[in-house]
Amino acid sequence: MFSKSCEYAIKAMIFVAQKSDNETRIGVKEIAKGTDAPEHFIAKIMQDLSRRKLIHSVKGPNGGFYMDKQDLMSSIADVVRAIDGDKIYSDCVLGLKACSEKNPCPVHHEYKEVKKNLIKMIEKNTIGEFKEKLDSGKYFLKNN
Amino acid sequence: MFSKSCEYAIKAMIFVAQKSDNETRIGVKEIAKGTDAPEHFIAKIMQDLSRRKLIHSVKGPNGGFYMDKQDLMSSIADVVRAIDGDKIYSDCVLGLKACSEKNPCPVHHEYKEVKKNLIKMIEKNTIGEFKEKLDSGKYFLKNN
DNA sequence: AATAGAGATGTTTTCAAAATCCTGTGAATA
DNA sequence: TATTCACAGGATTTTGAAAACATCTCTATT
Ligand code: FES
Ligand code: FES
Numbered sequence: 001m002f003s004k005s006c007e008y009a010i011k012a013m014i015f016v017a018q019k020s021d022n023e024t025r026i027g028v029k030e031i032a033k034g035t036d037a038p039e040h041f042i043a044k045i046m047q048d049l050s051r052r053k054l055i056h057s058v059k060g061p062n063g064g065f066y067m068d069k070q071d072l073m074s075s076i077a078d079v080v081r082a083i084d085g086d087k088i089y090s091d092c093v094l095g096l097k098a099c100s101e102k103n104p105c106p107v108h109h110e111y112k113e114v115k116k117n118l119i120k121m122i123e124k125n126t127i128g129e130f131k132e133k134l135d136s137g138k139y140f141l142k143n144n
Numbered sequence: 145m146f147s148k149s150c151e152y153a154i155k156a157m158i159f160v161a162q163k164s165d166n167e168t169r170i171g172v173k174e175i176a177k178g179t180d181a182p183e184h185f186i187a188k189i190m191q192d193l194s195r196r197k198l199i200h201s202v203k204g205p206n207g208g209f210y211m212d213k214q215d216l217m218s219s220i221a222d223v224v225r226a227i228d229g230d231k232i233y234s235d236c237v238l239g240l241k242a243c244s245e246k247n248p249c250p251v252h253h254e255y256k257e258v259k260k261n262l263i264k265m266i267e268k269n270t271i272g273e274f275k276e277k278l279d280s281g282k283y284f285l286k287n288n
Numbered sequence: 289a290a291t292a293g294a295g296a297t298g299t300t301t302t303c304a305a306a307a308t309c310c311t312g313t314g315a316a317t318a
Numbered sequence: 319t320a321t322t323c324a325c326a327g328g329a330t331t332t333t334g335a336a337a338a339c340a341t342c343t344c345t346a347t348t
Contacts, residue, residue, distance in 0.1 A: 001145060004306065007239040014250055027324070040308050047326055060315030061323045076251070095151040097287045106158055106274040106283045107220070107265075114261045121254045130250040139250045143241045148336065171294070184338050191296060204345030205293045 006083040009045050011035040011141050013079055016055060016065050017072055017131035025064030036142035045083070052082040072128035080122055089119070150227040153189050155179040155285050157223055160199060160209050161216055161275035169208030180286035189227070196226040216272035224266055233263070 002010070015034045020026045028046060032039040046065055050057045054074050057065050080088060092099040093111045101108075133139050146154070159178045164170045172190060176183040190209055194201040198218050201209050224232060236243040237255045245252075277283050 001235075001237055004239065007237075010251070011238055011249075025324095038307055041306070043325075044307090044327085050325080057325060058315080059313075059323085059325050061317070063315070063324045065325085091145075093145055093151075094155055094285075095148065096284070103284055103287065104282070105155075105285065106277050107154075107269075108283070110265045110269060114258065114265050117258045117261050121251075121258050125251075125254060133250050138248070139252070140240070140247055141238075141249065143247065169294095182337055185336065187295075188297090188337095194295085201295060202345085203293085203295050203343080205347065207294050207345075209295085 002080060002088075003084050005041075005045055006080055008035060008037045008042055009049060009079050009083045010076060011037070012042060012046060013049065013055065013067075013074070013127050014130045014134060015141055017067050017127050018134050020064070020066040022066060022068060025058055025062065025066045027064040031065070034141060049079070049082060054078060054082055067127070072126065072131065074127050076122040076125060076127070076130075077119070079127075088122075146224060146232075147228050149185075149189055150224055152179060152181040152186055153193060153223050153227045154220055155181070156186060156190060157193065157199065157211075157218070157271050158274045158278060159285055161211050161271050162278050164208070164210040166210060166212060169202055169206065169210045171208045175209070178285060193223070193226060198222060198226055211271075216270065216275065218271050220266040220269060220271070220274075221263070223271075232266075 012031050012035050015031055016026055019030070019034070028043045029039060031037070031046065032042045035042065037045075046055070046057070049055045050065070055065055055067055055071055057063070090098055092105055093107055094105040096103065096105050099105075099108065099111075099115075134141070156175050156179050159175055160170055163174070163178070172187045173183060175181070175190065176186045179186065181189075190199070190201070193199045194209070199209050199211055199215055201207070234242055236249055237251055238249040240247065240249050243249075243252065243255075243259075278285070
């Protein structure tokens, strides 16, 4: 579905959303722990997210990552597009070069419904909303 | 979504369904051409499908693969389970060890709907039905 | 029985994703 | 302005799926 990088990215976004604000920045180490991701790997992903303006970063002492009000409005889809590109939108489920109405694979019409739902799911909900969920304590970003 | 092997497997099943019956068996080379799959790779996949009893095979001269009436009743889900196991059913979209109600990731409830649709899609339709579709000429197993 | 066709099985190679390592750069603080 | 903290970014290594290769086994045909 999503690449490993993308899974980490989504979790990191939700994690930072929950733990930080403009005042308290959060470091790579803490993100890695909080999301069960390899530290160096998540560091690289955070860079990508930062370059894509999905999250803010501050260098130096007391630096780290944080999200402002607008960052919280990003959707999962924004994160997915930043990391995995638009392959969720364009890939054929049976591996044809592109998913299209003109050259549909046998499962295309059945898959179309699934895809529509999937896209709705990742576009509808914002990171901010998931942060709220996490606050309730009923959801988890890692095992244990 | 599905592994490359699984994509090939589904395409091969539909292809053989269309091209063969108990009399005419179809060889690995033809399957590879018809599905745009690497010959040696698809050969291995066909073995798996055969071992899992999803398709029949005959060795020796005039041998090859074919499907009987019952084989045509297999669902895409049967093929997916044979090749990819049950990870479609058990994987968490954010990479937690397992997707569960007890330890749900923040996207779990939203994803549940998507997953339900996906499973319905692969369980509802039989290979035989996709063969019919292909016969109509409006669907394709490969590009060009 | 010998031959050749065709799948079955096992091993090796290739390649891209994932993970790691290392050096660079900006910012805060003393 | 020197130092140190923490992100930025390139280069490299590791890993596992995908693909290719080689060999074995079975069977129809002669
Ligand atoms: S063409 Fe295969 S899913 Fe659309
Ligand atoms: S727990 Fe993540 S999808 Fe169910």
